[in-house]
Amino acid sequence: MNQHDDDSTDWMIEDEAAPGTAAPAASGHPAAPGAASAKPGAANAPAPWRVLIVDDDVDVHVVTKFSLSNACFMGRRLSFLHAYSGEEALTVLRANPDVALVLLDVIMETSDAGLRVARQIRDTLHNELVRIVLRTGQPGQALEHSIILDYDINDFWCKTDLTTRKLFTTVISALRAYAGLEAAAQQLGAVQAELAVARQQLDAVNQHVVMLTLNAKGKIADVNDKFCTVYQFSREELLGADPKLLHPESYPQDQLGDALQALKEGEAWTDVISSWRRDGQEVRLRMTVTATRNAQGQTSGYILVGSVLQALKRPLQ
Numbered sequence: 683m684n685q686h687d688d689d690s691t692d693w694m695i696e697d698e699a700a701p702g703t704a705a706p707a708a709s710g711h712p713a714a715p716g717a718a719s720a721k722p723g724a725a726n727a728p729a730p731w732r733v734l735i736v737d738d739d740v741d742v743h744v745v746t747k748f749s750l751s752n753a754c755f756m757g758r759r760l761s762f763l764h765a766y767s768g769e770e771a772l773t774v775l776r777a778n779p780d781v782a783l784v785l786l787d788v789i790m791e792t793s794d795a796g797l798r799v800a801r802q803i804r805d806t807l808h809n810e811l812v813r814i815v816l817r818t819g820q821p822g823q824a825l826e827h828s829i830i831l832d833y834d835i836n837d838f839w840c841k842t843d844l845t846t847r848k849l850f851t852t853v854i855s856a857l858r859a860y861a862g863l864e865a866a867a868q869q870l871g872a873v874q875a876e877l878a879v880a881r882q883q884l885d886a887v888n889q890h891v892v893m894l895t896l897n898a899k900g901k902i903a904d905v906n907d908k909f910c911t912v913y914q915f916s917r918e919e920l921l922g923a924d925p926k927l928l929h930p931e932s933y934p935q936d937q938l939g940d941a942l943q944a945l946k947e948g949e950a951w952t953d954v955i956s957s958w959r960r961d962g963q964e965v966r967l968r969m970t971v972t973a974t975r976n977a978q979g980q981t982s983g984y985i986l987v988g989s990v991l992q993a994l995k996r997p998l999q
Contacts, residue, residue: 966990
């Protein structure tokens with residue numbers, strides 16, 4: 683890595699950095715594989731970004747850490763982990779799934795060690811969040827164009843071109859991308875957890891009530907299992923059918939008028955209704971009907987939820 687220009691790193695320091703988050707100390711001694719190098723800050727300091735340096739050249743570790751020693755992003759310093767081979771890198775990543783960035787040498791124990799690590803990070807460790815920046819000291823042995831296309835990496839640099847300022851820009855860009863992906867993953871996890879709870883609640887409801895969905899034309903669009911059991915029809919028989927299938931007699935006009943008026947005003951309608959199942963047995967329900975609307979505010983369908991009050995042994999005449 684070319685460090686001869688940009689020798690001063692004072693421009694790296696964020697003015698809004700949290701007090702007490704001292705920069706990691708630079709050292710001329712190689713760290714043990716997987717060891718983190720960060721100077722402890724105040725007890726309430728935000729956790730540092732974890733950066734894994736993977737390179738078989740000890741000097742690269744020392745220079746990289748020194749070049750980024752004052753770097754700060756979103757009020758958080760950088761903490762460094764070290765690995766000197768592809769296998770060590772995978773071991774560190776298995777033990778530290780919160781690593782935000784991997785600065786990965788291409789050629790180490792083999793000519794494609796770094797490429798294999800990059801592939802295993804995604805395919806074996808299933809880590810889609812960590813950002814991967816490949817670095818090589820021998821650009822002629824690896825085609826950057828094909829590597830970018832064939833491997834899920836985020837940047838590719840020749841070490842001789844990577845000045846301190848360019849390294850800083852690359853690292854901050856990678857951390858910003860990681861922060862966005864991490865936030866999105868947390869939001870997705872929260873939504874999935876809420877969805878799981880909602881499904882459990884819906885399963886419980888399905889055990890006790892009949893549910894029917896009508897499309898905008900008033901045809902049956904969906905039913906739950908309880909509905910099929912109560913009315914003795916299969917779901918296939920009901921989908922697309924007219925609800926009159928369940929109510930052969932004329933519907934009471936006063937009750938129908940009340941329902942239509944309530945739905946027109948955007949309110950739910952609830953009342954006791956009579957219906958008949960396949961064998962002619964009357965089924966009385968306390969039914970609630972709610973209109974659904976599309977993004978334009980137009981009625982797109984209706985949801986009917988009912989609890990069975992009683993079933994009278996009275997077949998149709």
